[in-house]
Amino acid sequence: MFKKVLIAEDYESFNISVQKVVEDLKIxxxxxxxxxxxxxxxxxxxxxxxxxxxxLITDISFDADHRKQTLTNGQELVAxxxxxxxxxxxIVFSVEKRQETIDRLFxxxxxxxxxxxxxxxxxxxxxxIKTVYKNERFISYDLKNPVKDRNSFEFSTLDTLLISLLAKxxxxxxxxxxxxxxxxxxxxxxYVEKKLASIRESLDVNSNEHLIAVCKDFGII
Numbered sequence: 001m002f003k004k005v006l007i008a009e010d011y012e013s014f015n016i017s018v019q020k021v022v023e024d025l026k027i028x029x030x031x032x033x034x035x036x037x038x039x040x041x042x043x044x045x046x047x048x049x050x051x052x053x054x055x056l057i058t059d060i061s062f063d064a065d066h067r068k069q070t071l072t073n074g075q076e077l078v079a080x081x082x083x084x085x086x087x088x089x090x091i092v093f094s095v096e097k098r099q100e101t102i103d104r105l106f107x108x109x110x111x112x113x114x115x116x117x118x119x120x121x122x123x124x125x126x127x128x129i130k131t132v133y134k135n136e137r138f139i140s141y142d143l144k145n146p147v148k149d150r151n152s153f154e155f156s157t158l159d160t161l162l163i164s165l166l167a168k169x170x171x172x173x174x175x176x177x178x179x180x181x182x183x184x185x186x187x188x189x190x191y192v193e194k195k196l197a198s199i200r201e202s203l204d205v206n207s208n209e210h211l212i213a214v215c216k217d218f219g220i221i
Contacts, residue, residue: 002089002133004029004051008039008058008077009093018057018093021125036062036071040080047085055132056081057125060094061216063167078109089132091115093125095205095213102139113138117213119206155220158184159199162192164221167212172196 022030033039046052060074091113105111113128124140131138179187215221
């Protein structure tokens, strides 16, 4: 089994899932980074110390914040990592479900495994690590269990606004006040909660964090 693994992920909740997996697999050395630039620096340092990482697990999307980054997403991180360590194994851990995007990750980025974030992600990630360790490819994207077509969901202006507010860090409980202050209706807490629940159900995601990540991947916000 891998002994040294680097995880690049900016959402703490998903880091917890990955941490459980590596602990179950008894991987002895694991490092976490919330930014792609930091992850690349850690890879470089490990090579210089002649103790390179064996596996990189990375998301595709990373939220922008006050820190200016050279590498802004997982695809750029993978490309940069491949330049300095061509034999590094890579697993992408993402909410992305579009087949063409996943195909590009394997064909262009030469990743070794792809795990879809969701209800079965802990089990799938564990399978992926075991499979990639054996020099085999792993894909958890299952066409036998199709999900709802996200492109078929029509977002209203208010839908997009609600998700954008969440992405900016505004708590759900404070959204009604924002709507009222800007003369946007409906603006009740009941409406906001029900609307967000409806959007999550339509997009087959189970949390607001999932929702934000999906909408960013699909260019909705």
